Amino acid sequence: MLRRLSHYHRGTAAAARLSAAFRCVSTGSLTITEPLNFWAGQRKPGQKGHKEHVYEPATGRILCHLEPCGAAEVNQAVEAAKKAFINWSKLSGMERGRVMIEAAHLIEGKREEIAEMEVVNNGKSITEARLDVDSARLCIEYYAGLASTLAGQHVQLPGGSFAYTCREPLGVCAGIGAWNYPFQIAAWKSAPALACGNSMVFKPSPVTPVTAAMLAEIYAKAGAPEGLFNVVQGGQETGSLLCQHPDVAKVSFTGSVPTGRKVLKPVTLELGGKSPLLIFKDSDLENAVKGALMANFLSQGQVCSNGTRVFVQRDIFPEFVSEVVKRTQAIEIGDPLLESTRMGALVSRSHLHKVLGFVEQAKKEGATVLCGGEPFVPSHPKLRGGFYMTPCVLGDCRDEMTCVKEEIFGPVMSVLSFETEEEVLRRANDTTMGLAAGVFTRDVRRAHRVVEQLKAGSCFINNYNITPVEVPFGGFKTSGIGRENGQVTLEYYTQLKTVYVEMGDVENCTLD
Ligand SMILES: NC(=O)c1ccc[n+]([C@@H]2O[C@H](COP(=O)([O-])OP(=O)(O)OC[C@H]3O[C@@H](n4cnc5c(N)ncnc54)[C@H](O)[C@@H]3O)[C@@H](O)[C@H]2O)c1
Numbered sequence: 419m420l421r422r423l424s425h426y427h428r429g430t431a432a433a434a435r436l437s438a439a440f441r442c443v444s445t446g447s448l449t450i451t452e453p454l455n456f457w458a459g460q461r462k463p464g465q466k467g468h469k470e471h472v473y474e475p476a477t478g479r480i481l482c483h484l485e486p487c488g489a490a491e492v493n494q495a496v497e498a499a500k501k502a503f504i505n506w507s508k509l510s511g512m513e514r515g516r517v518m519i520e521a522a523h524l525i526e527g528k529r530e531e532i533a534e535m536e537v538v539n540n541g542k543s544i545t546e547a548r549l550d551v552d553s554a555r556l557c558i559e560y561y562a563g564l565a566s567t568l569a570g571q572h573v574q575l576p577g578g579s580f581a582y583t584c585r586e587p588l589g590v591c592a593g594i595g596a597w598n599y600p601f602q603i604a605a606w607k608s609a610p611a612l613a614c615g616n617s618m619v620f621k622p623s624p625v626t627p628v629t630a631a632m633l634a635e636i637y638a639k640a641g642a643p644e645g646l647f648n649v650v651q652g653g654q655e656t657g658s659l660l661c662q663h664p665d666v667a668k669v670s671f672t673g674s675v676p677t678g679r680k681v682l683k684p685v686t687l688e689l690g691g692k693s694p695l696l697i698f699k700d701s702d703l704e705n706a707v708k709g710a711l712m713a714n715f716l717s718q719g720q721v722c723s724n725g726t727r728v729f730v731q732r733d734i735f736p737e738f739v740s741e742v743v744k745r746t747q748a749i750e751i752g753d754p755l756l757e758s759t760r761m762g763a764l765v766s767r768s769h770l771h772k773v774l775g776f777v778e779q780a781k782k783e784g785a786t787v788l789c790g791g792e793p794f795v796p797s798h799p800k801l802r803g804g805f806y807m808t809p810c811v812l813g814d815c816r817d818e819m820t821c822v823k824e825e826i827f828g829p830v831m832s833v834l835s836f837e838t839e840e841e842v843l844r845r846a847n848d849t850t851m852g853l854a855a856g857v858f859t860r861d862v863r864r865a866h867r868v869v870e871q872l873k874a875g876s877c878f879i880n881n882y883n884i885t886p887v888e889v890p891f892g893g894f895k896t897s898g899i900g901r902e903n904g905q906v907t908l909e910y911y912t913q914l915k916t917v918y919v920e921m922g923d924v925e926n927c928t929l930d
């Protein structure tokens with residue numbers, strides 16, 4: 419059934435017929451013409467005369483143009499957010515939660531439409547994109563529920579006096595997003611911020627600007643006041659204008675370590691990683707192999723928490739590697755909008771070349787390509803300009819190689835063998851980053867002992883890359899500051915006020 423997609427034009431009649439039969443959009447058929455900025459309740463143009471191309475990674479064609487925001491537009495968005503904050507922050511948590519629940523319902527109704535837009539703009543498979551939309555919806559539902567639980571403490575003092583604390587919102591929060599989970603990141607940042615009574619100006623990655631504007635429309639339709647959630651488009655310049663704006667109270671940033679270092683304010687930093695996955699000889703091999711694939715090839719390997727340093731105990735190394743290579747070679751690459759596709763396109767041509775460059779560098783440094791690591795050209799003519807590569811497993815890796823030290827952010831797994839628990843812990847922790855880590859073992863005591871010593875913010879035992887919105891997510895060391903999701907995140911979007919209440923008379927022993 420063909421559903422209406424208000425702001426999007428489809429291409430050829432044949433493509434439209436195909437869409438009608440199976441879905442709203444088919445790869446290579448969509449052009450977006452509506453402005454992608456959004457503030458004060460409406461889509462808005464950006465700076466006059468400035469336009470940047472936005473691509474469809476699956477085909478390499480231009481999907482739309484982004485109009486970046488300059489100082490004037492960023493000001494307008496922040497002003498809109500300031501106005502919205504005045505009333506929104508005075509609502510009860512229940513009232514705020516009601517609007518957010520409505521937004522979650524709208525997302526549920528538009529699940530397929532949003533997921534398709536994510537695929538068209540990001541290149542990931544439709545199967546993964548649907549789960550990202552679900553995660554966004556669940557996050558909004560979760561914080562809608564928590565909004566009414568925000569509370570402080572009551573402290574009894576002598577003479578009937580008392581003090582209390584309460585959590586107050588910060589004001590206008592800025593959200594800055596990366597391109598690997600565009601819609602999910604916008605939700606993970608806005609949901610706790612809005613639940614706590616803040617308003618938000620969100621800047622998505624200029625590579626994936628489309629779905630944040632959809633989220634803004636959804637919040638507006640759900641009854642959010644004008645200006646509560648705003649979207650300004652652009653790259654470094656717009657991001658910097660937003661972060662340094664004097665009326666922005668807090669920045670929550672998702673992106674790379676180098677960019678994160680440039681952002682100064684009370685911040686939440688969700689940055690990159692080079693996470694270890696430890697596989698002991700007593701693991702369930704089938705689960706460990708699946709775990710390694712989950713840890714490396716979801717979202718074309720473009721996941722911050724990926725466990726790309728796979729340490730395997732020597733006794734099971736050959737068997738493990740041969741199974742991982744076999745399964746990696748079987749991953750179906752192609753049109754991300756097809757149900758059968760398991761790996762879509764990387765996000766951009768330049769990023770594809772960067773990832774392939776890491777593979778070349780690995781070879782020069784002595785690693786062996788056990789599979790993949792090549793550009794991939796799908797057979798369908800419309801996909802020939804897309805940004806595909808075969809998922810890669812690198813053997814003969816050593817800890818000092820670039821592929822083992824640096825975040826590649828693509829489908830490249832490095833396998834390394836180890837002998838003892840003590841040795842693998844030392845090598846796993848030998849990194850400046852600390853976003854995530856995983857361990858596969860059947861020995862429950864070993865699992866907890868190892869996790870206790872892993873220097874990483876998000877640890878997985880016998881699974882990997884599972885991120886329920888009820889549990890906090892974030893990194894140690896240079897991988898970040900603060901957390902997203904879970905109850906603790908409410909603390910990052912509020913400030914604690916203490917109020918002393920005198921119930922007797924003022925006793926002034928020194929001034930009378
Ligand atoms: N820890 C997490 O939760 C998490 C989640 C997703 C992605 N990531 C990381 O993100 C990186 C990939 O994303 P990317 O390439 O978009 O990262 P990036 O750092 O290049 O860009 C991230 C965002 O910052 C903006 N930006 C650039 N310069 C800025 C400045 N001076 N001030 C303010 N904003 C600025 C960009 O326009 C973009 O919106 C990887 O390192 C990945 O691991 C981390």
Ligand SMILES: NCCCC=O
Binds near residue numbers: 599720721722723885
């Ligand atoms: N599903 C959450 C992944 C965040 C990192 O890229």
